[in-house]
Amino acid sequence: MNPSFFFPMLLYRTRVSPKTPRDGKLEVSPRAAEQLAAMPAPLAIVVNGERGTASVTTMECTCRKGEGGDRHVHSFLQSELLKRLPVESEVTVERAGGGDAVLVSSAWRARSD
Numbered sequence: 001m002n003p004s005f006f007f008p009m010l011l012y013r014t015r016v017s018p019k020t021p022r023d024g025k026l027e028v029s030p031r032a033a034e035q036l037a038a039m040p041a042p043l044a045i046v047v048n049g050e051r052g053t054a055s056v057t058t059m060e061c062t063c064r065k066g067e068g069g070d071r072h073v074h075s076f077l078q079s080e081l082l083k084r085l086p087v088e089s090e091v092t093v094e095r096a097g098g099g100d101a102v103l104v105s106s107a108w109r110a111r112s113d
């Protein structure tokens, strides 16, 4: 019996970028993007309890040019729902038990009030 079939699997943990509320993109690791891309499309997403759809996008760039690095690819999870995530909050990206949805959850809020 494979326990990952029943329990959420953590794919990535990150902090919400100031750009995310504008473009709905959350940068993930290439490995996480690969796992997300292997799930059925359109990707079902649940962001802090709200359901929608998402896609996995990639962008080739040269941001490491000055460091002698080559062209490389940034990977993103993109969804309208991600625009509502508080900037600078920490989020986890998990694959739901059963692998039929991706769960994005805020671990904490940026500002306490």
Ligand SMILES: [Zn+2]
Binding pocket: 061, 062, 063, 064, 072, 074
């Ligand atoms: Zn880059």
